[in-house]
C-alpha cells in the first residue's frame with residue numbers, strides 16, 4: 001500500500017478543495033433559492049397591490065399570479081437540490097474524514113491510553129467530525145450563498161441607483177461582516193472558557209466511570225459528585241451568559257433588518273414620488289428585503305460559531321501528530337480492523353486470515369534488547385535506562401519490581417508500542433517498533449481480558465477469525481474449559497453476558513489463553529494475569545499457562561516470587577534500571593536480599609511440584 005504523510009494537510013482546506021465544485025454548486029443553488037424567495041415576495045407584493053386596485057379582469061394580474069406560482073415552486077425545488085448537493089458532498093467528505101481519523105488513531109491502538117485521554121478520544125471520534133460536517137453545511141455554504149446574493153442584490157440596485165446601492169451595500173455589509181466580527185471578538189474568551197469547562201467535565205466523568213469501584217470503595221463518591229456538580233454549574237453559567245449574548249446580538253440584527261426594510265420603503269417611495277416607479281411596485285421593494293436581509297443575518301450568526309470548529313480542527317490535527325498515515329484509497333473502504341473484529345465477533349471467515357497465518361509461520365521468538373532507554377516526552381526522568389536482555393526462542397524471563405519501576409514501559413518497548421530513545425529491540429534480528437500497530441509476533445495475556453457480548457466460540461475466535469469449531473474446541477480443551485463450556489445451555493453458542501460476567505476471573509483468563517493459542521504467536525507477554533485471583537486459582541492458572549505455552553518465548557511481569565525456579569532468568573527493576581538479575585539458583589546463592597524476598601513471599605503451594613507435572 002502507498003504510504004504518504006498527511007499530517008501537514010489541513011483537515012478543512014484539503015477536503016474543501018476535493019469537493020470544491022460540489023460546494024460551489026450547492027452555494028449557487030443556495031443563492032438561487034434565496035433569490036427565488038426574494039422574487040416570490042417581490043411578485044407577491046405587486047400582485048397584492050394590483051389585486052387591491054380591483055382589476056377589471058383576471059388577465060391584468062395573470063402574469064404576477066404565474067410568477068408567484070413559478071417562484072414559489074422553484075424556491076422549494078431549488079432549496080431541495082441545494083440540500084441534496086450540499087449534504088451529499090458533506091457526507092462523502094465526512095466519511096473520508098472518519099477513515100482518515102481511524103487510520104491515524106488505529107495504528108496507535110497499543111499506546112492509545114498514553115497518548116490520548118479517554119474523554120479526548122471520545123470527543124475526537126464522536127463530536128469533532130460532526131462539528132466539521134457543520135463547518136461546511138452551516139458555515140461555509142450559507143456564507144457563500146449570502147455573499148453571492150449580496151453581490152447580485154447590490155449590483156441590481158446599482159443598476160437602478162448607484163448612491164443608494166452604495167448605502168445599502170454598507171448597511172448589509174454591517175449585517176454580514178461587521179456585526180458577526182464584533183460578536184465573535186467579544187465572545188471569544190467566553191466561548192473558549194465554556195469549551196474548556198465542558199471538556200474538563202467530560203474528563204472527570206470518564207475518569208469517574210473507569211474508576212467507579214475505587215471511588216465507591218474509598219468513600220469519595222460525595223466528593224466526586226460535589227466537584228462534578230461544581231464543574232457543571234461553572235460550565236452552565238458560562239453557557240447561559242453566552243446564550244444571553246447571542247440573544248442580544250440576534251435582537252440587534254433583527255432591528256437592523258427592520259431598519260433596512262424602512263430604508264428600502266422610503267427609497268422606493270421617493271422613486272414613486274418622482275414618477276420613476278409605478279406605485280404598485282412599492283410593496284414589492286419593501287417585501288423583497290425580508291428574505292435577503294434574513295439570509296445575511298443567518299450567515300453572520302453562523303460565523304460566530306467558528307471558534308468551536310477551530311478547536312475540533314486542532315484536536316483532529318493533533319491526532320495525526322508524528323503519525324504516518326496510509327493514503328486513503330479512491331473508494332474509501334470500511335476500516336479493515338473493524339471488519340476483522342466484526343468478522344471475529346460474527347464468526348464469518350476473514351479473508352486476511354491466511355495472510356496473518358503466513359506472518360506467523362516465519363517468526364522465531366528470539367528477543368534481543370540492546371542497551372535500551374526510554375523517556376516519556378513529558379517526563380524529566382528516564383522510565384527505562386540501559387536495559388540489555390537476550391531471550392532465546394522458547395526462553396522464559398520474569399520481570400519484577402515495585403510500582404513505577406518501569407516494567408510496563410519495558411513491555412511496551414518489547415512489543416513495539418514504544419520506540420526506544422536509545423538502543424534497539426529486535427526479534428530474530430528485525431526491529432520490533434511498529435508505531436503502535438498490531439504485531440503478529442506478540443500475544444498478551446493481561447490482568448483483565450475483555451469478553452464481548454457474543455457467543456463463547458466467537459470470543460475465542462477473536463484470536464483467529466478463520467478458526468474452525470474443531471480448532472476452537474481443541475484449544476478450549478487445552479486450557480481446561482471444555483467441560484465447563486459443554487455444560488452451558490447452548491455450549492459454544494452460549495452468549496457471554498456483558499463483560500463476561502457469566503465466567504469467573506480464572507475462567508476469563510483461560511478464555512483469553514485459548515485466544516492466544518489460536519493466534520500461535522512466538523512470544524507471549526504475561527502482564528500480571530493472576531492479579532485478583534485467589535492463591536489456588538492463581539496456582540492452577542499458572543500451571544496451565546506454563547504447560548500449554550511450552551516452547552514459546554515468555555516474558556512474565558509478576559509481583560510474586562512463586563514459580564521463579566522455572567524461569568531462565570529473573571530480573572528485578574528499580575527506577576527504570578535493572579537492580580538484580582540471574583537465575584533463581586544463582587540469586588538464591590549470591591543475593592541475601594533475594595532469599596529474604598523469596599521467604600517473605602510465603603508461597604501457599606509448592607509450585608515446583610505442580611509445575612513439574
Ligand SMILES: Nc1ncnc2c1ncn2[C@@H]1O[C@H](COP(=O)(O)OP(=O)(O)OP(=O)(O)O)[C@@H](O)[C@H]1O
Pocket residue numbers: 113114115376378379383401402403404405406407408409410
Ligand atoms: N504514559 C506515560 N506518560 C508519562 N509517564 C509515564 C507514562 N507511563 C508511565 N510513566 C512513568 O514511567 C515510570 C515507569 O512506569 P511503568 O508504568 O512502566 O511502571 P511499572 O513498573 O509498570 O508500574 P506498575 O507495576 O504500577 O504498572 C513511572 O515513573 C511512570 O510515572
